[in-house]
Amino acid sequence: MKSFIIFVIGLILLLNSCNSFKQGERIYLSKCSNCHGVNAEGLAQMYPALDKSIYVNSLVNHLPCVILNGKYTLDKNGNKTSEMPPVANIGDVELTNLINYLQYKFNPSQTPAQLDTIVAWRLKCK
Numbered sequence: 785m786k787s788f789i790i791f792v793i794g795l796i797l798l799l800n801s802c803n804s805f806k807q808g809e810r811i812y813l814s815k816c817s818n819c820h821g822v823n824a825e826g827l828a829q830m831y832p833a834l835d836k837s838i839y840v841n842s843l844v845n846h847l848p849c850v851i852l853n854g855k856y857t858l859d860k861n862g863n864k865t866s867e868m869p870p871v872a873n874i875g876d877v878e879l880t881n882l883i884n885y886l887q888y889k890f891n892p893s894q895t896p897a898q899l900d901t902i903v904a905w906r907l908k909c910k
């Protein structure tokens with residue numbers, strides 16, 4: 785009986801996490817895939833692939849700010865050579881699911897980030 789209950793709880797948790805990855809995937813497809821590609825493969829020199837991105841693989845705590853503030857690169861004369869516009873219109877739960885989706889896809893050994901962790905990281909964005 786006890787192991788059955790544990791099995792059911794495990795199943796519910798598993799289904800729940802699948803749901804968040806699904807929601808994260810939907811958000812990715814609607815807000816990111818236009819530029820980064822459906823499988824985050826990027827586009828030549830214009831849009832970076834995300835599978836090897838340092839923000840997906842190790843600096844995940846900076847990922848909320850990259851998403852919310854956008855990101856640019858300057859050449860030595862101070863001119864922008866590439867730019868990602870901010871994706872600011874995104875709630876905390878959506879942001880958490882999006883980040884966990886990217887982690888799940890490219891860095892599955894990571895434990896999914898909790899909502900309050902993402903909120904704390906988000907508050908640190910300038």
Ligand code: HEC
Nearest residue numbers: 815816819830831832837838839855856857866867868871
């Ligand atoms: C309008 C096109 C566009 C959209 C939409 C977009 N990005 Fe970007 N993204 C870029 C460009 C261009 C860069 C490169 C910016 C730079 O560093 O110069 C970039 C950079 C990044 C980086 C940093 C990659 C690295 O390792 O330097 C991450 C992570 C990222 N984007 C994630 C996302 C996510 C997640 C979304 C959806 C919420 C998104 N982007 C939406 C164009 C876009």
